Amino acid sequence: MINISINGKKIGLEGPATVLEAARRHGIDIPTLCNHPALELWGGCRMCVVEIEKMPRLQTSCTVMAADGMTVYTETPRVVAARKSVLEFLLINHPLQCPTCDKAGVCKLQDLTVKYGAVAGRFEEGKRTFPESVDDPLIVRNMERCIMCTRCVRMCDNVQGAFAIGVVNKGTRSHVEPFSGGRYNCEYCGNCLNVCPVGAIMSRLHRYTYRPWQMDKTVKTICSFCGVGCTQLLEVRSGAIQKVSPVFGEGVNKGLLCGRGIFGYGYVGSPERLKTPLIRKNGVLEPAEWDEALALAERKMLEIKNLHGGRAIAGVAGGRCTNEENYVFQKLLRAGFGSNNIDSVARLGLMHAQNLLEDIFGQGAAANLISGIPRSDAVITVACDPTQTNPVMGLQVRAAARAGKKVLTVGHAHGLRRHRTHSLPAHIGTEGMALAGLLSELLKIKKLPGENPEFEAAIKNFELPRLEEVETYTGVSAAMLSGAASALKDVSSSSIIAGRELAAHRDARRNLMLLAAIGYILNSRFFLISEHPNEQGLIDMGCAPDTLPGARPIALQTFRERYEEAWGVKLDPEPGLSLMEMFEQAGDTVRAMYIMGENPAFNLPGRKMVKSALGKLDFLVVQDIFMSETAAMADVVFPSLAWSEKEGTYTNLEKRIQKLEKAIEKNPEKKVFLMEDWQILMEIGKRAGLNMPYTASSDIIDELARLSPLHAGLGYGDLAETGMMWPYKGKPLRMGGRIPALPVSRAEAPSKEQALAPVLVLDKPLFHSGTLSRHAGPLLDIMAEAEAKLSPETGSVLEVTDGAMISISTAEGEMALKVKFEKGLPVGAIFAGNNFGEAGALGLFGYELEPESKTPILRFANLEIKLETGKL
Amino acid sequence: MKSEKSQREKTFSPGALTRLEEIKKKYPDKRAALMPALYIAQDEFGWLRPEALKAVAQYLELPEMTVRSTATFYSIYKHEQAGRNMVRLCTNVSCMVLGASTLKGTLKTLYGLAPGGTSPDGRFQLEIGECIGACDRGPAMLVNDDLHTELDTKKLIQVLESYK
Amino acid sequence: MTRYLIPDACIRDIGEYEKTGGYQGLEKALSMEPGQVVEEVKKSGLRGRGGAGFPTGMKWMFAAGDPKFPKYIVCNADEGEPGTFKDKALLKNNPHILIEGMAIAAHALKAETGYVYLRAEYPKEKEILEAALAQAHEKGFLGENIMGSGARLDIQVHRGAGAYICGEETALIDSLEGKRGQPRLKPPFPVNAGLWGKPTVVNNVETFANLPFIMRAGAQEYMKIGAPDCPGNKLFSVSGHVEKPGVYELPMGITLKDIIYDHAGGIKNGKALKAVIPGGVSAPVLPPDKIDCPMDFVSVQKWGSMLGSGGVIVFDEDTCMVQVAHRALQFFEHESCGKCTPCREGTGWLRAILERLETRQGREGDIRLLEDVSRNIAGNTFCPLGDGAAMVVLGFLKHFKEEFSEHIENGCPYGRTGKRPDRPAPVQ
């Protein structure tokens, strides 16, 4: 216990703390400018000075550690005089633009000047001038206002790890800039502008549009872009989001956001939003009344059910829809239409990976705290780049690196190239084989922990390849493998982050078993990349052909009966069709489809097949907020509400259930009447005679909590501000033990031509998520067009230059893309994203089904790359 | 005269690469080789143009911004296209009281050299230096790496005329 | 009086150096346990010659006591203090004494790598030092198995790039690591977490140069030289208006008067003394009635200034103090690293006020303002550079206030033009 006294108040401290932290924890405020709890100590601004007995000089409370017996005074005349002088110094070069500065009202310098009294302008020479920089589409820099606290730079370098901005020059001439002065070449996390205490770095999105005190309301909610589930604050005025920012210290993200989270909200206010239901008449979608559309949907679906049976109907649930909506969705399909043909994007890998890990380690094996990542001794990423797909989780990996932990990347992970300590750069698609090599090396130097004899027996029976085989297949040398293994020798805890490609693989079972084995040996917590904000919720809500809400098998009678009783209908005990099978069988066994918040015609491989499948249906209903490629093919389209316009919950990749708050009331004067997805489904369900007595989304959670053993007892009241990990409370339920057999699969070394042949890789650029981001202006400003990213080395092999237009064709399709060189990408790989309408790269991929889980594995055949002539 | 394009694509010459390799060996951490690498880059590229900074960044595997931020902290590096010969005239206290201010005037009138500027013929670049450690024989200046001391107007001209 | 730092004739050849007893101090040190060497240096009372006068033996003891390895020794040869050129003289005239001193320190601390952070403006000295290092390697005073003792040491020269603040030891360390040379937060101190987080001893060139003598002659002998609290010889760089400017090796505690009149030949051209800065531009100025001040770390402080680097700058009766103060503040503004507010903003402000006085735009209240701004800087900066700037201004005002008032009322009494000077700072 450290005992100190601050302003006469006795304070006892449990652990080490700075004087500033000690004071703040006990309600004594000390003003600061350069200090920030997320950043390392700096001590430059000198605002936080205090008097400490027995120390002749004033001390900066933000840097001095509290020591037993210290007597501190925070507001003596001497202290106040020093703070005044610091303010005077800061103001000599600070322009007095408060009346026009967007920061006015939330500016720390302004607040402090008010608190300590404005200092008369004793400085009479010209102020330092820097032209305002508006070269960047999203970020405006006004360096005259900068007070050199360097918070932005420390944020960029040490937390974000982007190293995109820095202080240039020395002394009074110092200012903050990106490398090329004007436009940023960065990750656009926006965290620099969130930590700027003054108006020196700001967002351009809401420039000069409002003053902070003119906001109608601020609403704390959860981001809609990915499975991390960051907490964000929406500032709303006149029915529109004006600004999004993180909340320091709160949520999974603790005050950080990524570019999508901070700049991507624009899609909500897009003029292209659907405003009325549409019905296809004479081949054309035409606006219709709600009643007519709802009745039509219900009537047609029941007609098909009566004619062909429930199994002729299929549904795709939505990874951006809430738990409540997905619950009602599967209930409508199962109980209303009699179909178990329900699936979702979780089929693309997450579900398979999770199922297998849970078989071995128990339900909730992947329910782990993201904040625990930097606390483990080592972090291993496999077949993923979390800094792109789940950026704020990626930051935790970077934080681990900063804390001196081991970071091993298996496969390509560009965003961690500066942070990893070890890497196994396996060719794309061969990461699992590299794991085999790593496991065999680990087994040589590490003892099995002895906790799970059954699994250990299985591990011992693994037939592992020889290191030479691994090398020919993956390109990873034996030395790299043994180096990585010996780096992991002494770790006592670790975190493993795995991408969906590991499960969307011909050798998925082998890959996942190896992952599990390595995780078992290294005492790992597992994290599965989740690209959609509620991908986990899809699984938990039973939006799968074989499971009911609570993720329990529908084949299990006791379980099924619970739901039958509650819903008052008999359920089909046979699992339904999986995602790709539904489309494959369209027009044949499948006659109608209901798609909620998904765009399969664009977001799935085998695009030609999927589109033609949709065309073969007798009836297609789509709920969406935009006229997506899929909606354009529908017979009935229902407009729905976006994330900030509704209530409900998302389950993030930690299995944390978090509540969305409604920021925008969409139907204030009923000019446009829009419904939340669950309301639309309920209207149809009720017409079909289902018992759906919901008046609010919380009623749905209540029903779920009564039925799903996994959610027993859950209610909105329990969802504390930042949600909870129901029912794990931070610990996985360890009750697995069904050890699947490891298929013996020994890879064949690829031929020389195969090894050198260019490969097409589905890129997941940080700034886009596909359908939504196409409607978010600022994200388009950062990345305006589809591009094919490749390394300069690949460029010279293919004889293309940076910026050239190339046409890529495969058996599936052809598209033109602009080449963008990026150093450090694997040689031979061409990365193309699926984000832009005409050039969505999934149009180039076919697929093949992994037999066990029916996960589609991306495939391409007959790849050809040509220079587009005349477009250089 | 090289075209802009070839300048842009310029990287280190084999000789420079050898020197860089040598330097890297002096330190347990490659970042420590940054300052010496910047000197080499400046020799290679003429001054620390963005391409030079990029080349250093790439060679040492450092972020480009880190390289620029560090480089601009130090005033000896050439941050701009410079004249052929770098004149660093010390005007700090010791040299000043011995007449350095007059020399500054001379440079201006005879060579058109203002502090921070380049002479119209591109022959000289003038930096007003801080103390160069020759106070006992001031006024003093460095021209490139050569020290010249006990300057007066006559000697100043004499010295400068020996640089082309 | 014994001189042991700078010989009469320049010695660059290692053979010559050995003939005068060179490397015997190292031999002696190697025959002792590292702990004994530290003890001996502690006993000698040697104080660091870089400016702060911190006891060298203590510094070593802290570093030696830290269990972390490797340890590093760093020679601070950044010599940026205006009016100082003694480290340069040592490097030029007796480079081996530095190498020997560093080798002794390395042995005492069990360090195997040393760096010399050499200021950019000394390219010739870099060549000289590197040649000497090569010789020492060849002769087995550096490298593997030094003089058969099993010890090893490599010394690398690192060239600075023109930033005065890099003389401050933590800024120097950051600079050596390839960063912007800004002072680090202390604690931890370099002796525990310096270069790459490892225990690091930073000493000035002249400090290292004292070691061979201490080893050879023993702490007892060493203590007989100089002042009681500050033993040994000191190098004084004398510049400005004296007949014989140059570097003088004299015992600590010699008076300023003796330095100026006995050794440097008195004021140039028979003029009268007006003022003297005793320890480089960062030290407050002293008026003629203070030249009886003994030149050692303790005394100079008592007399109202600091010994600093021992850069004695002498001004004759025709020197304008405002001009000198103005130039000094240009220096501080230019060299402020920008990390802390009072120094970054305050030095420029002081310079601006002094510029007004220089250009006949001074007005009433300017002197109060100078004092006020200086006091607001002093005591509240991150490192001593900012403090120094403030103390310098206060020093000039203390002793030459009338001259400042005169500038406001009637302009420069020395008839210098009132034209706005084209100012050098900032360079970039």
Ligand SMILES: Cc1cc2nc3c(=O)[nH]c(=O)nc-3n(C[C@H](O)[C@H](O)[C@H](O)COP(=O)(O)O)c2cc1C
């Ligand atoms: C602004 C500033 C500049 C300094 N410049 C130098 C310098 O040029 N050379 C030097 O040896 N010490 C310089 N010092 C002192 C160093 O910080 C450090 O005290 C010294 O290198 C320690 O060596 P010593 O104990 O041998 O004196 C400077 C200190 C400050 C605050």
Ligand code: SF4
């Ligand atoms: S006093 Fe402050 S700004 Fe000045 S040099 Fe020291 S740390 Fe840098």
Ligand code: FES
């Ligand atoms: S907050 Fe402590 S110095 Fe800035």
